[in-house]
Amino acid sequence: MKTVPKIAAIHDMSGVGRCSMTVILPILSALGCQVCPLPTAILSNHSEYKEFYFYDFTNHMEEYFNAWIKNNEEFDCVYSGFIGSENQINIILDIIKNAKSKKETLVVVDPVMGDHGETYKTYTQNMVHKMKELVKKADIITPNYTEACILLKENYDPENINVLLIKKYLKSLSDLGPNIVIITGIKTKDGERMNVCYDKNVDKYYKIPFDFINCRYPGTGDLFTSLFIGYLFKNKKLPEAIIEASKFVTKAVSVTNEAETPQHEGVIFEKIMNELYNETNDYLYYEI
Secondary structure, eight states, rough: OOOOEEEEEEEEEESSOOOHHHHHHHHHHHHEEEEEEEEEEEEEEOTTTSSEEEEHHHHHHHHHHHHHHHOOOOOOOOEEEEOOOOHHHHHHHHHHHHHHHSSSEEEEOOOEEEEETTTTTTOOOHHHHHHHHHTTTSEEOBBBBHHHHHHHHHOOOOGGGOOOHHHHHHHHHHHOOSSEEEEEEOOOOOOOEEEEEETTTTTTEEEEEOOOOOOOOOOOOHHHHHHHHHHHHTTTOOOHHHHHHHHHHHHHHHHHHHOOGGGOOOOOGGGGGGGGGGOOOOOOEEEE
């Protein structure tokens, strides 16, 4: 039996509302990975609820990870998401350095900084600058269009996106450090909906079309990246892993919309977990 990939997942934990760790744990586990959670913050429910309790875990993160070091833990992947402070980024950089000193560790950074053209209120300019340091150490990053613009200091202009512009952004983000850049949820000015990717290793650009459903749920970014990582560790090729992840997210959004689930509860992926194993034989993607 092959070794189970071990993933250090550095994210917040919300008790209610499907996002971050409560999405990552079941999805990656179902795809055959061991998830080792390291919380950045603990919330009663995510911040789109009217009331929530928030506990900053920054002061405990180093001590928490140091116990792993003393136990000689090794990780196949370090996967980071929502970050609550500049100091947390420093801690994650140390974790990456330690992990890579022991074995060849894949580093995936989901630079959770904003959406719909707005930077999250918790993010300062110092944190944005520090995030670029984290991106530099990543092998793969998965920003949305807003986050790509923030990292590149480009104007957010969703009405004038075209393939040439996206290729420029993908290459510029890769020049910051990562070998693979995926920008999620793109809508071009011609109405195309796609996830796009650049692989520096082979100098190729890909676009993966997906079916768009006009409704928004929190946690779909966490869902996509977790699926993508899981399929990579199942030895899917890069565009194939993106296709499988895109397909599942679309299905989860569709089922949730049909069930009229309240938006803040996130997508009801529990209802379609069997779809994780219904892998497609028709991988439709395009080099651009």
